[in-house]
Amino acid sequence: MERVYLDNNATTMVDPQVSALMKEFETEKYGNPNSLHSYGMEVRQPMEKALDQLYKGLGASDEDNIIINGCATEGNNTVLKYYLFDQILKKGDKKSIIVSSVEHPSVYNTAKYLETMGARVIFLPVNEDGIVTLDILKEYLNPEETALVSVMWANNETGLIFPVKEMAGYCRSVGIPFHTDAVQAIGKIPVDLQEVPVDYLTFSAHKFHGPKGIGGLYVRKGMPIGPLLHGGEQMGNLRAGTVNVPGFIGMGLAMDLAVSQLDRELTQVRALRDRLEDAMAHLPDVSILGKRELRTPNTILASFKGVEGEALAWELNKFGVAVSTGSACASESLETDHTLVAMNIDPSLSHTALRFSLSRFTRDEEISYVIEVLGKAVERLRKISIDY
């Protein structure tokens, strides 16, 4: 086995069909969609189609907006900073924003920035399962004070799925806008905006086998939003800058494929993940973080006692297996990961945690190979380890 990629929560392979489609819009139909001439004309219809695919995939209605942008980080910044500038600083009647304490840095650090600009930010704790529940949200939410609530749909590290439908429904009932970062949910679990009353939702194509550098921000009909990037009149004046046409068209198809193959994710990918997880659990002294039934079907966050996370990631990389670590040792800041801190897990586990994330392209024999080399890698490092 040459290499096995089990880091699909970081990024995914572009589906070959998507890649093939995009090529056409790079070397052949490369016009600017805002041009009047034939080069502009010929890209607008495929863009319409991509937009249809995105609206259909998310269950958005035509009155809603899906603003195409550069990435989910941009979408998250657009929403949080809109509320900072327009609602908190300009209007000034509500000063507080609620986010969860386990958000991706694109929300977490943006919220920290908002704090420096005068917003009051509440970081919601998680329960013993690592989840923000509706009860927790209710405890901290104050309709007089809260300008916006932002809670991710699924966590990037643990794969834990949050009760977004209940939280969004409650927020709507008390008149508070609700945003969710759905980057880790799309393509892994059903995301239907007819069913789930969120007001804003961000996503990124490269997490569901689309290209990097393209994403979207869903804004429900009637909800206020302003541009983060000012300039030209693209995206109905809501996102200036020439649209990344190949990326956009690729993202449309990637969404279509992700939604039509969701069953595979929920059955086949889940079965492979479960097989790997069961095999891990057979190794001595392994802890799996987060209950299986509460996670996205592709993710495992596991701790191997006595084996530091980065060391194990290195060891697996020697065998060609790509996984990622939340280990403080591997980050430049040396900070213990805030998600694991918020989950209040044993600090020694936070140094041994390793994330395995599969995709619909993961094959059965790849999982067999990973199971085989994982045992070897853990064994070698435990031989060197101090207390094992």
Next chain:
Amino acid sequence: MAKKDLIGGKLWETYSNNVIERMNNPTYFGEISPEEADAEDRRLIVADWGAESCGDAVRLFWLVDTKSDTILKARFKTFGCGTAIASSDVMAELCMGKTVDEALKITNLDVEKALRDTEDQAAIPPQKMHCSVMAYDVIKKAASLYKGVEMEDLEEEEIVCECARVSLKTVKDVIRINDLKSVEEITRYTKAGAFCGSCIRPGGHEKRKYYLEDILAEVRAEMDREKIKSRGSLETFEEMSPIAQYKAIEKIFEEKIKPILHRDGGDVEVMDIKKEGEETIIFIRYLGGCATCAAAGTGTLSMIDQVLKETVGPRVTARMI
């Protein structure tokens, strides 16, 4: 920030081949059994440092010849990342054949240097320096056990960072040896402050006796005073000749004060130095943006005053002309 910083994620590519080789195949990992030490003039030392909950822990085994105090054999066990394994491996190698006192002179920089492929290329990136510090600490621990400077003495050592068990002496030493200038650097080298953060400055979740920011300021001030001393070969600033005083002050302004003001388009010049009783007054004049800035007489002046007090001494005051 510059070109080299723009594409992040570089970590494993920055390790030297020596580090990689030792991560993959450490030579000196393992234990020394009590049976091996069961002979005349032989003593087994087992020293532990760090904790798994902090992300790094190392156990060092020494077989020492008690007649000559020579370390005959050294072995280690490590819980930690690859660079911790590599640092431990080279540390064990460096100990062997040395006397306990000689081994005590091995610093974290020696460990890092021994891991280099070429003299001028660092073996590991800055955020991994704490691994080499851990190797240095465990030698100190082993030596203290051997010398019978027992646990009580070790516990008397002032611990600045409880999470990473970093002592006041270690913090002061790394600042001096490595010429560190920021708390972030101290954290990278020692891990102090990397966890709960309480020891960085007051206001964390735990009250501490020492804070890294204070220690850094204190040690830097000491180092600067020593520099002034060695430059003027005089005892104190007060004893310097007026020319030497002026030069020393000018240097502090050039190195420590002007760069800060330049960032905001301001500048300052030293106009005069006068004694007023016990006090030395440095007269300054603002230029550029500072000349019209409202904070020049308050925040900026107190910053300049602070720098002068830290570098020259407490009886020096900055005053606007």
